[in-house]
Amino acid sequence: MAQVASPIEIAERPHHTLWGDAFIRLRRNRLAMVGAVIIILFAIGAIIIPYVSPYAYDKQNLANNLLGPSWQHLLGTDILGRDIFTRLIYGARTSLSVGVFTQLIILAIGIPIGSLAGSLGGRTDNLLMRFVDVMYAFPDILLIILLRSILGGSIYMMFLAIGLVAWVNVARLIRGQILSLKERDFITAARAMGGSTAYRIIRHLIPNSLGPIIVLVTFSVPRAIFMEAALSYIGIGVDPSIPSWGTMIRDGYDMIFAGAPYIIIFPAIAIAILMLSFTFLGDGLRDALDPRLRK
Amino acid sequence: MGNLLEVRDLTTHFFTQDGVVKAVNGISYTVDEGETVALVGESGCGKTVGALSILRLIPEPPGKILSGEILFQGKDLLKLSRQEIQQVRGAQISMIFQEPLTSLNPVLTIGRQLSEALQAHKKIDSQTARDEAIKLLQMVGIPQAERRVKDYPHHFSGGMRQRVMIAMAISCRPKLIIADEPTTAVDVTVQAQLLEMIRGFTQELNTSLILITHNLGVVARYAQRIYVMYAGRIVEYGPTAEVFHQPYHPYTVGLLKSVPRLDQPKRERLQSIAGQPPDLIYAPEGCAFQPRCVYCDGGQCSIQEEKLIEISPGHFSSCVLAKGGVLIWQKR
Numbered sequence: 001m002a003q004v005a006s007p008i009e010i011a012e013r014p015h016h017t018l019w020g021d022a023f024i025r026l027r028r029n030r031l032a033m034v035g036a037v038i039i040i041l042f043a044i045g046a047i048i049i050p051y052v053s054p055y056a057y058d059k060q061n062l063a064n065n066l067l068g069p070s071w072q073h074l075l076g077t078d079i080l081g082r083d084i085f086t087r088l089i090y091g092a093r094t095s096l097s098v099g100v101f102t103q104l105i106i107l108a109i110g111i112p113i114g115s116l117a118g119s120l121g122g123r124t125d126n127l128l129m130r131f132v133d134v135m136y137a138f139p140d141i142l143l144i145i146l147l148r149s150i151l152g153g154s155i156y157m158m159f160l161a162i163g164l165v166a167w168v169n170v171a172r173l174i175r176g177q178i179l180s181l182k183e184r185d186f187i188t189a190a191r192a193m194g195g196s197t198a199y200r201i202i203r204h205l206i207p208n209s210l211g212p213i214i215v216l217v218t219f220s221v222p223r224a225i226f227m228e229a230a231l232s233y234i235g236i237g238v239d240p241s242i243p244s245w246g247t248m249i250r251d252g253y254d255m256i257f258a259g260a261p262y263i264i265i266f267p268a269i270a271i272a273i274l275m276l277s278f279t280f281l282g283d284g285l286r287d288a289l290d291p292r293l294r295k
Numbered sequence: 296m297g298n299l300l301e302v303r304d305l306t307t308h309f310f311t312q313d314g315v316v317k318a319v320n321g322i323s324y325t326v327d328e329g330e331t332v333a334l335v336g337e338s339g340c341g342k343t344v345g346a347l348s349i350l351r352l353i354p355e356p357p358g359k360i361l362s363g364e365i366l367f368q369g370k371d372l373l374k375l376s377r378q379e380i381q382q383v384r385g386a387q388i389s390m391i392f393q394e395p396l397t398s399l400n401p402v403l404t405i406g407r408q409l410s411e412a413l414q415a416h417k418k419i420d421s422q423t424a425r426d427e428a429i430k431l432l433q434m435v436g437i438p439q440a441e442r443r444v445k446d447y448p449h450h451f452s453g454g455m456r457q458r459v460m461i462a463m464a465i466s467c468r469p470k471l472i473i474a475d476e477p478t479t480a481v482d483v484t485v486q487a488q489l490l491e492m493i494r495g496f497t498q499e500l501n502t503s504l505i506l507i508t509h510n511l512g513v514v515a516r517y518a519q520r521i522y523v524m525y526a527g528r529i530v531e532y533g534p535t536a537e538v539f540h541q542p543y544h545p546y547t548v549g550l551l552k553s554v555p556r557l558d559q560p561k562r563e564r565l566q567s568i569a570g571q572p573p574d575l576i577y578a579p580e581g582c583a584f585q586p587r588c589v590y591c592d593g594g595q596c597s598i599q600e601e602k603l604i605e606i607s608p609g610h611f612s613s614c615v616l617a618k619g620g621v622l623i624w625q626k627r
Contacts, residue, residue, distance in 0.1 A: 183354075184397060185394050188352055188392070189460070189463075191352055191384065192352055192384055192389065193385035193389065194412075195381075199411075203400075204400050208402055210402075
């Protein structure tokens with residue numbers, strides 16, 4: 001039997017998995033790495049803040065209210081004398097968990113519906129996608145207000161509310177992916193090998209559409225974060241007792257011209273930085289996962 | 296030897312926006328146990344659709360198998376339920392596809408795809424399946440199989456991927472392998488190796504083979520019988536040697552003349568068949584080959600419905616001109 005390549009040649013060639021390749025490309029993207037580092041820093045801060053901060057996020061100290069930034073209070077204190085730095089990092093908890101857990105809900109609804117619609121086709125597809133269209137056309141804010149009045153203002157409600165309005169994008173994306181993948185030869189080959197429909201969806205169709213989904217998810221994290229902040233700002237987000245950047249901005253709004261603009265500035269900067277970081281990371285992932293850009 | 300597979304009057308059409316594409320029009324053929332049968336014809340003559348129809352792999356919609364019977368070991372595959380046909384696919388009838396580059400899932404390792412193909416039909420644990428996968432890769436001549444099972448398809452060359460596809464096709468010891476132009480996409484040096492390998496396996500396992508190809512050289516060497524297809528119909532069939540020696544259909548004559556032969560006079564030019572295969576939406580009346588046929592005199596050709604007539608024992612043709620056994624194309 002003919003040797004295809006000499007054994008030595010094979011042994012010397014470095015081998016990467018598909019995801020390994022993508023990771024190497026991501027590592028080379030400086031902007032994406034900066035984004036990733038900032039996100040990780042925020043996450044670490046959000047985890048360790050209760051152990052390192054001398055102040056509790058809800059500890060009021062009316063004697064020390066509206067202090068400017070100082071070594072005591074790095075970013076100053078708000079109108080109730082709460083430490084802004086502590087609240088800001090606690091706010092990262094809210095933002096990051098909304099950002100991440102919302103995606104889980106989006107994926108948990110969007111992937112099954114999108115992949116069923118795409119792979120079964122016909123009437124099922126029609127039915128599911130019309131449902132998606134209805135959800136898409138329904139005003140998000142209205143749905144969230146509705147859900148909020150039913151579910152209350154806990155952070156879990158935020159996950160659910162934002163997740164329930166945002167899953168349609170994932171469903172549409174994965175359906176489109178699967179529709180084009182379905183025509184590929186390896187799917188016919190899998191059918192010819194006797195693979196069942198479920199096997200083809202789970203083993204072949206979904207893994208092959210993961211790339212674009214990961215990218216969509218990374219871009220929809222900042223959207224969820226911003227949505228939470230916006231909802232909290234207009235007072236229908238998380239309960240005011242939970243620190244959230246949106247709530248902090250609303251609190252600071254009254255103080256802009258009352259000599260304490262820093263109350264609104266820092267959370268606003270935090271939102272901008274975190275959203276930019278996710279956007280950079282998403283850009284980097286999109287480039288890394290697109291094999292056409294492979295060098 | 297009994298018939299392993301008998302296709303009777305199979306008709307598969309595609310219902311597209313532009314009209315009904317009559318890809319396969321009432322073809323019938325048989326494959327005996329252990330036999331290699333070739334389906335030959337130009338691109339777009341319905342070879343692949345005819346083969347895909349056996350395993351009901353036609354995309355529906357737009358395709359639809361309108362009529363016919365596909366008897367495999369006496370059972371009509373067209374009447375099986377979805378679960379039942381899944382049990383046949385891969386286990387009893389397997390396929391080797393034309394494009395090895397795209398027939399493997401790019402995100403799964405080779406070993407995984409092989410062992411999952413095994414586990415789809417056999418009740419074995421993943422460790423056994425893995426060992427079996429390595430053994431299969433060794434059988435198809437992949438060096439360092441233990442290492443290579445962990446690789447992804449993009450680490451393999453086209454020829455090696457086709458070896459993997461062959462390994463997958465023989466993994467469950469099927470009764471019938473359908474090879475759809477298995478060597479079209481690989482280069483000539485590998486073609487011969489692959490075909491020899493496929494033949495080795497079919498002989499070893501007493502597997503029947505349907506070889507779909509447009510390469511007549513391949514047919515002459517490997518197939519016992521040959522079916523020539525044109526415009527979704529079988530126009531001639533018979534034992535390979537006989538069809539090559541004395542073709543009864545002008546289309547077969549054209550095909551044979553367009554292949555270079557070692558025994559032909561050096562000066563003689565290769566001939567091609569003029570014109571294009573017909574649009575399968577608007578199939579012409581009568582003989583579909585008539586517009587391109589150089590022997591047609593315009594008489595019965597455009598009126599008479601094509602029908603296969605036994606001209607010599609076991610050798611059929613649909614050409615009305617060959618009916619009497621007087622062959623115009625043999626007169627020089």
